[in-house]
Amino acid sequence: MTVGPALRILVVAPDSPASADARPEAERQAERSRLLQGSLLENGCTIVAVLPADALPGERVAQLDPDLIVVDAESDARAALEHVVLATRDRRRPIVLFTDDGDVTHVSDAVAAGVCGYVIAGLAPGRIGAVLAVAMARFRHEQRLRRELADAQSELEERKVVERAKGVLMERQRLGEGEAYARLRRAAMDRGLRLRDVAQRILDVADLS
Incomplete structure (x- = not known):
């Protein structure tokens, strides 16, 4: 499934662990990242950059000007989202989070911050296209409501x-x-x-x- 016109995607993914002891974790993260990026490409998306959450200045996001930001947070989803939300505070963009973090206590905060899709353990290519399409539709709807409220x-x-x-x-x-x-x-x-x-x-x- 494609998501209509090719979306320009900024992928926010964790850095690989530096220590040798963490090599299995690094390999797991790398495989997860390859799966996600491959699924995005299969769905007709263009990946403009892959950046770690803690190296995501707002100026860089503005320069890349992505249609949508995909956050790949295997764990500690809250920390990754905080960086992304801070980097997009001057211009809101649709954000989709893919995570294995089962802690859903902060989902409400994530949605309030602009997250349009919150997916736990869902990297299957056939599912990602639908998630992105819904996220874009939800973001456009929310933007229209914001404009109507401002008017x-x-x-x-x-x-x-x-x-x-x-x-x-x-x-x-x-x-x-x-x-x-x-x-x-x-x-x-x-x-x-x-x-x-x-x-x-x-x-x-x-x-x-």
């Missing part, structure tokens, strides 16, 4: 400013509510400004007088 908040703030400016005009020029609003609209049209901008100017002048 609603902006509209509410604009209404507050316009209402205050109407009140100033009504009080100082003895206008009715409809007439005060009409005067605001006319001023905005004549000057090619937004209604909120004209209202704010009236408030600024009122504060100085």
Whole structure:
């Protein structure tokens, strides 16, 4: 299964252990990483880089500009996610976590931080495509909701400013509510400004007088 247009993926994976005693663990991690990356490629993805979580500055992420970040955390998923979330705080990106860490006590925190997919013991190629597709759809949905919320908040703030400016005009020029609003609209049209901008100017002048 492919996930539509080729996704540019940044893979965040643990460093290989340095000590000789940890060689079996290093081999296991390397095999896990090969399996994950192979599955991503089989699903039509492009891997732009493979980086350790503790060497993931936000500037590097911005430079790579991936469509999605895949976190491969065999264990200690929370620590890996903290680095990724910090690196993407200036620009949110969809994040999918693949882990063998069965501790799900921090799943809620992960989702709140922007993780769109949280998969435990699920590196099968046939499963990864579906996980990425769902993660991208969920991320786009959340982004749309964020924009709608921001637009609603902006509209509410604009209404507050316009209402205050109407009140100033009504009080100082003895206008009715409809007439005060009409005067605001006319001023905005004549000057090619937004209604909120004209209202704010009236408030600024009122504060100085």
